[in-house]
Amino acid sequence: QAKSAGRNRHCFFVPEMNIEVSERLNIENDLRHALAHDELRLHYQPVVDAKSKMIVGCEALLRWQHPKHGFMQPDRFIPIAEESDLIIDIGQWVLEQACQQARKWQDLGLMTGFVAVNVSARQLREPALTQTVQKALEISGLLPNKLELELTEGSVLQGTIIARRILDEIQGLGVRLVADDFGTGYSSLSFLKLFRFDKVKIDREFVRDMLSDQGDAAIVKATIAMAHAFGATAVGEGVETAAQAGVIHHCGCDQLQGYFFGRPMSVSDLQEFLHLGALE
Numbered sequence: 001q002a003k004s005a006g007r008n009r010h011c012f013f014v015p016e017m018n019i020e021v022s023e024r025l026n027i028e029n030d031l032r033h034a035l036a037h038d039e040l041r042l043h044y045q046p047v048v049d050a051k052s053k054m055i056v057g058c059e060a061l062l063r064w065q066h067p068k069h070g071f072m073q074p075d076r077f078i079p080i081a082e083e084s085d086l087i088i089d090i091g092q093w094v095l096e097q098a099c100q101q102a103r104k105w106q107d108l109g110l111m112t113g114f115v116a117v118n119v120s121a122r123q124l125r126e127p128a129l130t131q132t133v134q135k136a137l138e139i140s141g142l143l144p145n146k147l148e149l150e151l152t153e154g155s156v157l158q159g160t161i162i163a164r165r166i167l168d169e170i171q172g173l174g175v176r177l178v179a180d181d182f183g184t185g186y187s188s189l190s191f192l193k194l195f196r197f198d199k200v201k202i203d204r205e206f207v208r209d210m211l212s213d214q215g216d217a218a219i220v221k222a223t224i225a226m227a228h229a230f231g232a233t234a235v236g237e238g239v240e241t242a243a244q245a246g247v248i249h250h251c252g253c254d255q256l257q258g259y260f261f262g263r264p265m266s267v268s269d270l271q272e273f274l275h276l277g278a279l280e
């Protein structure tokens with residue numbers, strides 16, 4: 001829709017738009033069955049300690065093996081899931097799946113770190129989110145201090161009062177809260193003050209150009225300082241090169257995540273990756 005508007009179309013029945021709308025409806029319909037048909041998968045991307053480069057945890061990232069469209073990335077279907085409320089069931093599945101996987105890796109001695117799960121705005125408007133989190137921890141036996149929930153400014157500020165109560169409860173369980181994609185929203189400072197985040201993830205947009213753009217470098221440094229002033233851990237996202245890793249570590253960033261250290265991987269690929277690391 002936004003795209004059509006951007007191209008300055010005034011007529012409502014543009015054929016192109018019908019295709020967009022019907023594709024959306026198709027995806028929504030298919031998504032309704034995705035859980036039951038076992039088409040959703042979580043991939044996991046390692047997060048490392050900036051100093052030791054040891055893996056301290058991983059982020060769970062959703063993938064959809066669509067029968068017709070093939071392997072789908074979340075940007076293509078999460079927004080549809082959010083608008084149709086399907087995200088509630090999908091989000092619960094993601095939480096349970098991620099906690100169980102993290103616990104399994106712990107038991108195997110492969111990875112003892114945290115697992116981070118992305119939570120969207122719609123989930124934060126359900127007071128039952130606390131129970132959903134609690135249940136995921138219970139059935140997996142994962143300790144709350146091994147679970148992190150990643151939230152974006154947009155998601156939290158949409159329903160500030162209720163979100164705040166839910167997040168207080170979840171933090172009360174011992175689960176850590178992470179400010180995701182930090183710096184891309186509009187009210188970053190009050191966002192940090194309002195919620196007591198345990199971690200701040202610097203958006204990869206700033207990390208990408210910090211070596212060539214002084215403005216981006218300044219934002220990265222200021223965000224790290226601000227995270228620390230709030231007693232939070234600073235994480236750099238989207239680290240793709242050794243040079244970026246070096247500079248952002250030098251700026252005082254605590255943890256790093258990005259293709260340079262490892263892409264999001266299927267369970268078996270990550271297990272292989274962890275085995276190889278253990279052999280080093």
Ligand code: C2E
Nearest residue numbers: 061062073074075078094118119120238239240258259264
């Ligand atoms: P995010 O939470 O900010 O996740 C990080 C994204 O950056 C992931 O994209 C990851 O693959 C990508 N990335 C990681 N390292 C690098 C790098 O070095 N370079 C570049 N260019 N990209 C990197 P992905 O997997 O496509 O996910 C996109 C977004 O979809 C996520 O952004 C998150 O907002 C959302 N998402 C993913 N899984 C879930 C989920 O289970 N639930 C919800 N609600 N949202 C999800």
Ligand code: MG
Nearest residue numbers: 059118150180
């Ligand atoms: Mg995230």
Ligand code: MG
Nearest residue numbers: 180181201237
């Ligand atoms: Mg992010």
Ligand code: MG
Nearest residue numbers: 152180181203
């Ligand atoms: Mg993002």
